[in-house]
Amino acid sequence: KQEVTQIPAALSVPEGENLVLNCSFTDSAIYNLQWFRQDPGKGLTSLLLIQSSQREQTSGRLNASLDKSSGRSTLYIAASQPGDSATYLCAVVSNDYKLSFGAGTTVTVRA
Amino acid sequence: DADVTQTPRNRITKTGKRIMLECSQTKGHDRMYWYRQDPGLGLRLIYYSFDVKDINKGEISDGYSVSRQAQAKFSLSLESAIPNQTALYFCATSDNTPNTEAFFGQGTRLTVV
Numbered sequence: 001k002q003e004v005t006q007i008p009a010a011l012s013v014p015e016g017e018n019l020v021l022n023c024s025f026t027d028s029a030i031y032n033l034q035w036f037r038q039d040p041g042k043g044l045t046s047l048l049l050i051q052s053s054q055r056e057q058t059s060g061r062l063n064a065s066l067d068k069s070s071g072r073s074t075l076y077i078a079a080s081q082p083g084d085s086a087t088y089l090c091a092v093v094s095n096d097y098k099l100s101f102g103a104g105t106t107v108t109v110r111a
Numbered sequence: 112d113a114d115v116t117q118t119p120r121n122r123i124t125k126t127g128k129r130i131m132l133e134c135s136q137t138k139g140h141d142r143m144y145w146y147r148q149d150p151g152l153g154l155r156l157i158y159y160s161f162d163v164k165d166i167n168k169g170e171i172s173d174g175y176s177v178s179r180q181a182q183a184k185f186s187l188s189l190e191s192a193i194p195n196q197t198a199l200y201f202c203a204t205s206d207n208t209p210n211t212e213a214f215f216g217q218g219t220r221l222t223v224v
Contacts, residue, residue: 043216099144099154
C-alpha cells in the first residue's frame with residue numbers, strides 16, 4: 001500500500017522568502033506525481049505534474065523535483081506572496097492507477 | 112461550466128438517512144474516483160471506477176456504495192448515514208493514459224447530525 005508523507009504539516013514565512021515543501025512516498029513504482037493547491041473549504045487545483053521519467057517540472061515561480069528511486073519530491077515556490085497561503089497536497093499515481101495523497105502542508109505567508 | 116461538477120455542494124442530514132452525492136464530468140475521461148477529506152488526514156479513496164462496467168473498493172469503502180450510470184456520471188451513496196461520515200467529499204477524474212492530470216470537483220461538504 002502506497003504511503004505518502006508531507007513534511008512539515010504547517011509552515012509560516014514572511015513575504016518574499018522561498019518556500020520548500022517536501023513529499024515522500026514508500027513505493028517507487030509510480031506513473032507520476034502531482035502537486036495540488038487547496039484553499040480553505042475549496043476544491044483542489046492542479047499545480048504541476050511530474051512524470052516518472054522526469055526529474056523536475058517548472059511553472060512560473062513553482063518548481064517541483066522528483067527523485068523516484070529515493071521516493072521523494074520537493075516543491076519550491078520562489079519569492080512567496082500572501083496569495084500563496086493555502087494547503088499544498090502531493091499525490092502519486094501508482095501502477096494500479098490510484099492516486100494516493102499526503103496530508104498536506106498548510107502554508108501561511110505573512111505580509 | 113466546471114469540468115467536474117458535484118451536487119449538492121453542502122448537505123446536512125440526520126443519522127440513519129440515505130443520501131446520494133452526484134458527480135458529472137465533461138472531460139470525457141474513463142476513470143472516476145470518490146475521496147473523502149478529514150482534517151489532518153488528507154484525502155482517502157472510497158471507490159473508483161475505470162469504466163462504466165468497472166467498480167472497485169478503495170481503502171475506506173465500508174458504509175458507502177457507488178453507481179456508474181454513464182461514462183460521465185459517478186454517484187456515491189451513504190445507505191444509512193452516521194456522524195463519523197461527516198467530511199468533505201471529492202470526485203475526481205483522469206484519463207486512461209498514465210501521465211495525465213487528475214481533475215477534481217469543488218467538493219461536497221456533508222454533515223451528519
